[in-house]
Amino acid sequence: MNRPWAIYRLATQRSVCRALIAGVAIVIALAAAPRKLYALAAAGPLSAVALQELLDGNARFVGNRPLHPNARPSNAKQHPIAVILSCADSRVPPEMIFDQGVGNIFIVRVAGNTYDRLAFESLHFAVANLGARLIVVMGHDQCGAVAAAVKTYPDPKAGPMLANIYPAVAATRGQPGDPIDNAVAENARLVAQRLAAEPALAPLVARGELRIVPARYNLATGAVTVLPAK
Numbered sequence: 152m153n154r155p156w157a158i159y160r161l162a163t164q165r166s167v168c169r170a171l172i173a174g175v176a177i178v179i180a181l182a183a184a185p186r187k188l189y190a191l192a193a194a195g196p197l198s199a200v201a202l203q204e205l206l207d208g209n210a211r212f213v214g215n216r217p218l219h220p221n222a223r224p225s226n227a228k229q230h231p232i233a234v235i236l237s238c239a240d241s242r243v244p245p246e247m248i249f250d251q252g253v254g255n256i257f258i259v260r261v262a263g264n265t266y267d268r269l270a271f272e273s274l275h276f277a278v279a280n281l282g283a284r285l286i287v288v289m290g291h292d293q294c295g296a297v298a299a300a301v302k303t304y305p306d307p308k309a310g311p312m313l314a315n316i317y318p319a320v321a322a323t324r325g326q327p328g329d330p331i332d333n334a335v336a337e338n339a340r341l342v343a344q345r346l347a348a349e350p351a352l353a354p355l356v357a358r359g360e361l362r363i364v365p366a367r368y369n370l371a372t373g374a375v376t377v378l379p380a381k
């Protein structure tokens with residue numbers, strides 16, 4: 152074999168070798184991908200994965216670089232990653248705040264982000280039938296419902312919207328700081344605590360299969376902060 156041909160063959164063999172190595176690497180990577188997802192789920196409960204997804208989406212929203220995922224109509228089966236119990240305030244739209252799209256989050260919105268039986272059955276439906284393993288109870292600053300509750304407390308004639316916020320007002324009365332801000336945070340914590348104690352949810356929470364977290368949204372910055380649970 153003359154020398155140029157030998158060099159050519161060697162080069163070809165090396166190229167084939169490199170291609171084979173690259174191919175094997177791709178196969179290994181593809182094989183590892185499901186394991187990586189499994190490892191992610193195994194590293195923390197699904198609720199932790201869902202919460203991180205929401206916080207990542209919120210970081211995109213705050214940074215004005217939203218991905219607008221799933222922004223198309225869909226009639227596919229729904230598997231929302233989380234339930235959001237949010238205030239009805241027009242400045243607090245969960246899909247935008249968390250940069251989520253069609254089918255991603257199951258939302259119940261009530262002024263003051265509290266719940267009654269009707270709202271609870273909606274929340275519970277998403278957990279029991281759609282597989283959601285995280286509930287976020289999200290209050291926000293300048294909440295008109297909380298401000299009204301602080302102003303009117305204790306009014307025995309108050310309707311359920313304000314009466315449901317009164318426990319948070321009662322718990323924060325006399326505390327240093329802004330009474331509305333204090334009540335907003337306390338309201339989210341108390342509602343999350345009350346949800347966790349619901350007989351239909353408590354066993355799931357106890358087994359670590361469902362996480363319920365209080366949070367608050369900042370109107371000016373767009374940032375969502377997870378609050379320490381009570």
Ligand SMILES: [Zn+2]
Nearest residue numbers: 238240294295
């Ligand atoms: Zn509000």
